[in-house]
Amino acid sequence: MGRTRKTVWRWRIIAFLLLAAMIAAAWGWWEAIRWQPSRTDYPTQGALIGASDGAVDFRELRGAGAEFVYLEASSGAGDRDPRFARNFAAVEDMSLPHGVVHAYDPCVSAERQAANFVTIVPRDAGLLPPAIALDRLASECGDPIVEAGLESELTTFINQVEGHTGQPVVLKVSARFEAAHGIGNRIERNLWLERDFLQPDYAGRPWTLWTATTYFRGGAGEEPLRWVVVQP
Structure with a gap:
């Protein structure tokens, strides 16, 4: 018992x-x-939106505290975000400050990528500085010449994007890309880093934009959103 x-x-x-x-x-x-970072520490906050987020209600997004939006626009030489035109029109109608992101592919020439970017992104001085997302590694191209020439090709692409937009780009660098290529300290542009909940420090110098969480649900869409803050 x-x-x-x-x-x-x-x-x-x-x-x-x-x-x-x-x-x-x-x-x-x-x-x-x-969760959002403290407004006292980071007064200016917004979101990164692309096709993977599904349909987004930008009015609700603004109500959740977004003061700006970056929209994924193009990738590589020919890929384009299928929701870009719709999202771009929506944020224009909302008068919500917005910028665009191009996902850079080191396996594709700078000229072909620039041609893709300039045909989808309007020449508009009112846009936020364009961002170049760096995540795919040059080693994935299977060509040592491409890997050796990464910085030169990327610089060419940056120059062409800046010539089109009239603004310096922001480098949106993933932790794995920085670990492989160390671009953060070699190309002098503002940095956009990413790390959920904790400040990123992997680029060796201060960041300007930070993707602070990829889990945020503020009622603006069916999927979790990527929440971004600006260094004050």
Whole structure:
């Protein structure tokens, strides 16, 4: 009988601990999807939006605290975000400050990528500085010549984008790209870094934009959104 009681109590304790863990996990998830960095520390906050986010209600996004939006526009030599034109028109109608992002492909020539960018992104001095997303590694191209010439080709692309937009670009550098290529300290442009919940420090110098969370749910869309802050 004593053993039976001990077994029952043991299982009750285990059940209680499991329930407590589930409650803690649910609370942590709830906090994570609503979290934004402190407005005191980072007064200017916004979002990065692309086709992967599905349909986004930009009025709701503004209501969630977004003061600017970056829109994914083009990638490589020919890919274009299928929602770019729709999203661009929506933020224009909302008079929400906005900029564009091109995903750079080191395996494709700078000239072909620039041609893709300039045919989809209007020449508009009112846009925020354009961003170049750097994530794909040159080693993935399978050509040592491409890897050796990465910085030169990227610089050519930057010059062509800046010539089109009339503004210096922002380099949106992933941690793995920086680890492989160390671009952050070699090309003097403002940096856009990324790390959920904690400030990134992998580029060796201060960032200008930070993707602070990729889990934010503010009622603007069905998918979690990428929330971005500006260094004050």
